[in-house]
Amino acid sequence: MDQRSSAVHRLLAEYVRSPSLRHIRDPRSLTKLALEIVTQLDHDGSVWRKWKGARDTVLSSALDCWIPNDDLLEFLNSLPGQPLTMTDLEQRMRHLIEVEYIASPEPELQAECLDIYHSEKSAGTEMPAIIGKLSNYAASQWPRLHDARRMAKEKRQDEARLARERRLLSYGDCPWTQIKGSKFFYCRKNGRVFQLKPNSDKSWNMYRVTAVDDNEAGEMIGRYRSRADANKVVAKAAYEPEPWR
Incomplete structure (x- = not known):
């Protein structure tokens, strides 16, 4: 058999x-x-004939650790199994990351992980222990990275909002923009200003106004479920003969 x-x-x-x-x-x-x-x-029946036993376990644990491939290959070849080439290692890593979604290395942690790796290697720490330490370190850094990315995203959004606000107030055409401190949204298209006021049922009343001014009582155009629906009307209203009705 x-x-x-x-x-x-x-x-x-x-x-x-x-x-x-x-x-x-x-x-x-x-x-x-x-x-x-x-x-x-x-x-x-797996097509990955060289990756049975401890090799796959070690590699799966090391995916997000930024261990130099040369050193990782040397250690994996010290385990039972057929000799591995660098191509074997690189393609198995790619498969685990892109197909099986086991884990993936975080680019922002590369330098930090390499510093830890070289320090532990110089101290004589064996590879499984280094992998364990690096894996724990990478996991512990996710909250920090998440907070940093959230703050960076908020900064980009605020900068984009300020850029739209400047464009709107300088009489340039601009998509729906909420001026800081206002509960209304404004847009300018073909030189004409439109205002959206929110309703309690989450719908919007749209007005044709002459300026970006929360206190102006403009001419009501209609009531819409979303800004996207209002956009469709603006696309036509902006080019209708004045006054638009």
């Missing part, structure tokens, strides 16, 4: 060792056996 047949034979032999015929015939027990057989065959 080949390796796959031997695996199925072993599972069947273990199953029929049960002294209870009731257990052997039990549908739930048979279902569990079927799943065990399929799992074993899927594992044995």
Whole structure:
């Protein structure tokens, strides 16, 4: 028998060792056996022939650690299995990251992880321990990175809002913009100013106004469910003969 047949034979032999015929015939027990057989065959049928056992476990743990590939390859080749090439390593890493979504290295942590790695390597720490430390470090830094990205996003959004506000107030055409301190939105298209006022039911009243002024009582154009709906009307209203009705 080949390796796959031997695996199925072993599972069947273990199953029929049960002294209870009731257990052997039990549908739930048979279902569990079927799943065990399929799992074993899927594992044995993997196209990644060099990545059985500890190698895959080590690599999966090291994906987000920024360990130099040369050093990682040297360690993996010290484990049981056929010799690995750099291509074997790079393509297996790519598969685990892009196909199986096991983990992925965070670019902003590369320099920090490499500093830790070289320090631990110089101290004589073995690779599994270094991987464990780096993995824990990478996980601990996610809150810091998340907060930094959130603050950077908020800064970009605020800068974009200020740029739109300046454009609007300098009489340039501008998409819907909320002037700081105002609860209304304004847009300018074809030199004409439109105002949106929110309603309690989350709909919007749109007005044609002459200036960006919350106190101006403009001419009501209509009531819309969203700014997107209002945009469709603005696209036409901005080019209708004045006054627009």
